[in-house]
Amino acid sequence: MSPPLRINAGRLNDTLQETCTQWGALAAPSTGMCRLTLSPEDQETRDWLVSECKALGCEVQIDQMGNIFAIRPGTAKDKKPIGMGSHMDTQPAGGRYDGILGVQAALEVLRVLNENNISTHCPIALIDWTNEEGARFPGAMMASGVWSTKSSTSLEGCWDTQDKEGMRMQHALQEIGYLGSTPCDYRENGLEAHFELHIEQGPLLERASKSVGVVTSVQGMKWFNIRVTGIEGHSGTTPMPDRSDAMVTASRLITAVRDTALKTELGVATVGVVNSDTSSQATIPAGVDFIIDIRCSTDDMVESLATAIFDAFKPIIAEEANGTAYEITRSWGLPESKFHKHCIETVRASALEEVGEDQVMDMLSRAGHDSAWTSRVCPTSMIFVPSKDGISHNPHEYTSPEHCALGAQILLNAVLRYDEQVKTGAY
Amino acid sequence: MSPPLRINAGRLNDTLQETCTQWGALAAPSTGMCRLTLSPEDQETRDWLVSECKALGCEVQIDQMGNIFAIRPGTAKDKKPIGMGSHMDTQPAGGRYDGILGVQAALEVLRVLNENNISTHCPIALIDWTNEEGARFPGAMMASGVWSTKSSTSLEGCWDTQDKEGMRMQHALQEIGYLGSTPCDYRENGLEAHFELHIEQGPLLERASKSVGVVTSVQGMKWFNIRVTGIEGHSGTTPMPDRSDAMVTASRLITAVRDTALKTELGVATVGVVNSDTSSQATIPAGVDFIIDIRCSTDDMVESLATAIFDAFKPIIAEEANGTAYEITRSWGLPESKFHKHCIETVRASALEEVGEDQVMDMLSRAGHDSAWTSRVCPTSMIFVPSKDGISHNPHEYTSPEHCALGAQILLNAVLRYDEQVKTGAY
Secondary structure (H helix, E strand, O other): OOOOOOOOHHHHHHHHHHHHHHOOEOOOOOOOEOOOOOOHHHHHHHHHHHHHHHHOOOEEEEEOOOOEEEEEOOOOOOOOOEEEEEOOOOOOOEOOOOOHHHHHHHHHHHHHHHHOOOOOOOOEEEEEOOOOOOOOOOOOOHHHHHHHOOOOOOHHHHHHOEOOOOOEHHHHHHHOOOOOOEOOOOOOOOOOEEEEEEEOOOOHHHHOOOOEEEEEEEOEEEEEEEEEEOOOEEOOOOOHHHOOOHHHHHHHHHHHHHHHHHHHOOOEEEEEEEEEOOOOOOEEOOEEEEEEEEEEOOHHHHHHHHHHHHHHHHHHHHHOOOOOEEEEEEEEEEOOEEOOHHHHHHHHHHHHOOOOHHHEEEEEEOOOOHHHHHOOOOOEEEEEEOOHHHOOOOOOOOOOHHHHHHHHHHHHHHHHHHHHHHHHOOO | OOOOOOOOHHHHHHHHHHHHHHOOEOOOOOOOEOOOOOOHHHHHHHHHHHHHHHHOOOEEEEEOOOOEEEEEOOOOOOOOOEEEEEOOOOOOOEOOOOOHHHHHHHHHHHHHHHHOOOOOOOOEEEEEOOOOOOOOOOOOOHHHHHHHOOOOOOHHHHHHOEOOOOOEHHHHHHHOOOOOOEOOOOOOOOOOEEEEEEEOOOOHHHHOOOOEEEEEEEOEEEEEEEEEEOOOEEOOOOOHHHOOOHHHHHHHHHHHHHHHHHHHOOOEEEEEEEEEOOOOOOEEOOEEEEEEEEEEOOHHHHHHHHHHHHHHHHHHHHHOOOOOEEEEEEEEEEOOEEOOHHHHHHHHHHHHOOOOHHHEEEEEEOOOOHHHHHOOOOOEEEEEEOOHHHOOOOOOOOOOHHHHHHHHHHHHHHHHHHHHHHHHOOO
8 A cells, every 4th residue: 555645634623613613603602503504604615615626626516405526536437436425514503513524524535635646546526415404404314315315205305395484495405506407316426435424423432432433333213293282272261170281291291202211221212392382371282293303223123112102102191181182293214224344344444544443443323424325325334533522413512623633534544445445346 | 320222232243253354364264363463464453443433533542552542522521531441462373252352342332322422421432452462572461561550561661572573562563553652651641440341261151151250350470481401412312311301301390380280279370382492303402491371369379389380390300400400580470450349349230230140240350451450550340251161362262242242231331330420429
């Protein structure tokens, strides 16, 4: 192998911090971000990214879901690109690392390859996946799901999704100039492999005093919409024993979700969103909606936990029987994703080039990622670096500059290593 | 006494139904209403009301809170008007009777007085009180509170109140042309007495098979804003035992509110509104807000129930101690209101003119009303008519045409009877 290339840690971290400060930063001193997908801030970030990649000689393709593929040519004529993908959008009150680090690291890799005049066998692609967060247009990992053709929501279904203001996603793509013509379909715009550097978003690496997670799978997850219905009434005049109070029943069910997850130890279950039918303090609401997010290591455990939760609902509904009922709709699910042996090996070897074995551990991802979808149609793995206190989806999200740089270096190593294996015909 | 005047039941009910159908009706076949205060629908209703009253020879004054005083002159030069007040605004999904019946009945009284060329001693005023519901601009019975000068919120405070879209109430009054110049202050624009016909909004008259409630008081009420704070986190990556989940804690507190009210039997306590800090299903929210509405027959019982509820919160917070906390802000309160002996007598006698003693009962109001505020500065009482199944603040709210007409007739009787007593110097 040629002498090892080094990423420029200062440039990586400066570029990451400067672009976050410029586009979507929450008011200082917070280092939080609000860069909702396809917002003006997202557009500016995209425009900058496209211009940087073009300056590096990449061919930039925008697909029908606004995914950006910036492709640095390789020498082989018959090879698809090796992808380095993640996302630049954030939660409404998110941090600077979730997704953003993966794309910034990919850009740094492209810069290093250019500076060193490296010719790769396969083309190398940076990918910015649209709407990973699902925070503006409901449906996380939406555009990588369409690209994989394995998501239950079609291209047209995603285009029809509306944000809170009722804007259709297709229109939002058009408005910021990112409704591209490249098919959003891996069969027409495919990848040789997909690598993603991401922060862990959990406390496990930090607790184990490790620097790198070699991600072998993504846990399964399902979301359920629950609607509880009771009978609307006046808060002053409806006697307590006569009430059929959807709010109280929903509250008891939300408590049961947590208690069941804690007791069964099958995985995690969360209610993050609740909405009452009325905005009046003086009205017993007729209906309350909430969403349960269930995640477990395997699909079977997801099913078991969901069953245990809905079993726990039954006695509560029986007790609140005075006209209260509930219905369940499954809104979304991502089956357990097992990553590819070759990509896992590549990431592990690339990490061990940089740090000792005591610093590296295999792990599964407890959050969903675009890589969960890519893994269904091309060899995929991920590199995790530690999140301070395990905090994510929060302005306090933090990963040290050293860990950001280490992750980017491993991403560079992995891409070159995988390319070498393809060239030699091993993969 | 002169031969008894009769209200025109057909005209009253037709006018009520037609104006509801025209301005603010929910889509048929619902007979529900959404006529939020100072909305375009409210404006059209007001414009119609003002024009009807002017056609009857009334002098119409609009005060600084948009309250409409339509005054039919009396013969005495030194007397303030005897008021017949209620409100034309509704909840976002309310009915056709709550408030609306009281104003429509007052209009019918004015029509009957005119048709019969009746000269009263005191002027007789129809009053449409602004924002009784507090559904658009938070703060129920807002404008009668300002008029009474006994509310904790000043005129300027009310003007500064904003709706969900951030529009200031003063601006909303201006926009629909109802920011008047008459002082909103009983000392400058006072009443001799205030009578209000209203639906019961509860099941007690119906259960007792009575037609008329003579209202002797309004129960005390207080609203508390509760904010529960935990630690935000990712729904997939934060282990269950590590969580400080504001949603689960809030749910347990909401359940405790209901359980405490049920157990202590001191009164009613309701949570109608809940809001989570985040709109992401994938985030454990850092904070959840909800409002508790407590109502009891006496102020002491309100205090006792509030104390019992907050005592019940303590062990829950101790159990959820993992960083969860809560704070309480008192947002609003209406102390118990005792109505005036003379007005109560007048309503009772007026009811007994129409129906037998077995059809009439004294009762307290479990809902707040503008009369609660007027009672603090002028003799006041209310007439209740039955609500089908006790339902109110709901599109299914219903009071029969017969009961609407009976209530209007008693209102007419009461106004004439009170006027006679003032004329003779008895009151």
